[in-house]
Structures are given as structure tokens and as C-alpha cells.
Amino acid sequence: MRIIAIGCEYSGVTTLLEGLNVWGAQRGVHFHMDDHFTIPDAYHLSDEEQQAMLDMLPAIKERFQRFQIVYHVRLINNYQHILFGGFHLEEEVYGPLYYYPGLTVSDTRKYESEMPDDAILVHLHARPEVIAQRLDEAPHPHTIIKPDDVPMLLDRFAEEYRTSWIRHKVSIDTSDLTPQQLLDTFFKESNAHFNTRDALLLLDQKYARNA
Numbered sequence: 001m002r003i004i005a006i007g008c009e010y011s012g013v014t015t016l017l018e019g020l021n022v023w024g025a026q027r028g029v030h031f032h033m034d035d036h037f038t039i040p041d042a043y044h045l046s047d048e049e050q051q052a053m054l055d056m057l058p059a060i061k062e063r064f065q066r067f068q069i070v071y072h073v074r075l076i077n078n079y080q081h082i083l084f085g086g087f088h089l090e091e092e093v094y095g096p097l098y099y100y101p102g103l104t105v106s107d108t109r110k111y112e113s114e115m116p117d118d119a120i121l122v123h124l125h126a127r128p129e130v131i132a133q134r135l136d137e138a139p140h141p142h143t144i145i146k147p148d149d150v151p152m153l154l155d156r157f158a159e160e161y162r163t164s165w166i167r168h169k170v171s172i173d174t175s176d177l178t179p180q181q182l183l184d185t186f187f188k189e190s191n192a193h194f195n196t197r198d199a200l201l202l203l204d205q206k207y208a209r210n211a
Contacts, residue, residue, distance in 0.1 A: 001031075001198050002076055002116055004084045006161065007124035008153040009038075009145045010134040012174035012182055016124060017083045019183040024081065029201065034072060035085030037065070039099055040142055050142065058100035065091050065099065066106065073114050080197070088112075089121075089160040093153065098144055112165040118195040120168040122186065123161040125154055126175040168193035 003020065005013045017035055024031045036043045039061060040050035056064070069088050076082055088111045095105050126134075128150045135143065145153055161171060170189045174182055187202070194202065 001029075001194065002079070002082050002119040003122060004076075004087050004089070004119060004166070005122040005124060006086055006089045007157055007174075008126075008131060008150065009140070009143065010131045011124040011126050011157075012172075012177070013085045013124055015174075015179050016122065016182055016186060017085050019179055020083055020186070023183065027201075029081055031081045031083050032075065032079045033083040033085075034075070034087075035083070037068070037084075037086040037090055038094065038144055039065075042141060054142070058103060062095065062100040062103050065095060069111060073111050076115055076119060089157070089164065092160050093156045094144060097149075109165055115166065117167065118198075119166055120170065120190055120193050121161065121164055121166040122190070123157065123169070123171040124174050124182075125157065125171070126173060128154065130175045 001020075003017070005016050007013050014035055017033060021031050021033050023029075040053040042050060045053065053061075069091060072084065072087065076084065088105075088108055092105045092108050096103060131150050131154070132147055135145075135147065161169065168190075170186070170193065172182070172185055172189060177185060191199075191202075
């Protein structure tokens with residue numbers, strides 16, 4: 001499976017990817033997972049390194065983001081099982097708004113034309129009041145979004161989802177879903193988009209459960 005999950009912060013992107021990663025590990029499917037396209041990268045950097053990333057000049061941030069997206073286009077072609085959180089479409093939304101105001105994201109559609117045809121784009125979204133509640137109850141160490149921006153951000157991610165050239169697309173409202181329900185909904189909604197290899201994998205798992 002090659003999955004690109006996008007959505008406003010607190011919409012469930014990381015929850016879905018972590019659920020898929022655990023699901024795969026339990027079944028011998030080892031995903032390459034990258035959920036570090038936001039600034040700062042809280043997965044691989046120390047607190048000091050994260051602050052240095054936040055303090056970078058806007059033009060340096062734009063260049064760094066562009067370079068890492070190009071690098072990960074290479075990875076999505078090299079791995080049969082890979083999970084990306086946000087990736088190039090998150091950059092399209094957050095970059096000009098929060099990281100480098102006044103600059104633009106370049107080559108977004110070119111990136112998509114260079115991706116494998118079996119990549120699946122998953123758009124996660126929730127009602128604005130649910131996003132606000134999640135932000136209030138479990139804030140991230142470096143929350144990116146501003147509460148007043150949430151309705152606009154939901155619209156922007158929906159727009160990027162609609163206009164994406166990626167052929168296989170799934171949209172899920174996570175407002176009332178538990179993590180397990182989100183995972184179950186993903187498999188139900190994505191079933192028609194899986195390539196033959198992944199469809200056979202899921203079929204094997206189904207028969208193994210019923211044996």
C-alpha cells in the first residue's frame with residue numbers, strides 16, 4: 001500500500017498512519033512511514049533541533065521543504081508499502097500560510113505526475129468544533145494551526161484533495177470515529193482502490209481470520 005494521508009491538524013492523519021503501521025506489523029507488512037513534513041519535525045529532532053528549525057529564515061524553510069518532498073517522491077516509488085502524512089499537499093496549504101508567507105509552493109502537480117499510479121490519497125477531515133475540541137484537550141507540542149483558521153484550513157485541504165491529480169482518492173469524516181473505527185472505515189472505503197498485490201493480501205487476512 002502506498003498511502004498519502006492529508007488533512008488539517010487534529011483531523012486524524014497521525015492516528016490513521018500509526019494504526020496502519022501497527023496493523024501491518026502484526027501481519028508481517030512492514031511500512032516505511034514518514035509523518036514529518038510539518039515544521040518542526042517532532043519525530044526525529046531533539047527539542048533544541050526543533051527550535052532551530054522553527055527559527056530558520058522563511059526562504060531556507062521553503063528550500064528545505066522542497067528538497068525533502070523531492071526526496072520522498074523517490075521513496076514512494078521505491079517502497080511497495082509506504083505511509084506519508086501530509087506530504088506535498090500539506091505543504092501547499094501550510095507553507096505559504098505559516099512557514100514562508102509571500103512565497104509559493106512549486107511543482108506540486110509535477111510531483112504527482114512522478115508518483116506510482118497505485119498511490120492512494122486519503123483526505124481526513126472533521127467538523128470545525130471537533131478540531132477545536134481536540135486542540136483544546138490534547139494540544140501538540142508545536143501546534144501549527146491557529147483556531148480562527150480552522151474553517152479556512154478545512155476548505156483548503158478539501159480543495160487540494162479535489163484538484164489533486166492522484167487518481168485513487170478516499171475522503172473520511174473523522175468527527176465521530178474512534179481510532180479503530182477510523183482504521184476500519186479506511187479499509188472499507190479504500191477497498192476498491194487497492195492494487196492486486198494489496199487486495200490479495202487483504203483477502204489472505206480475511207481467510208486467515210475465518211479459518
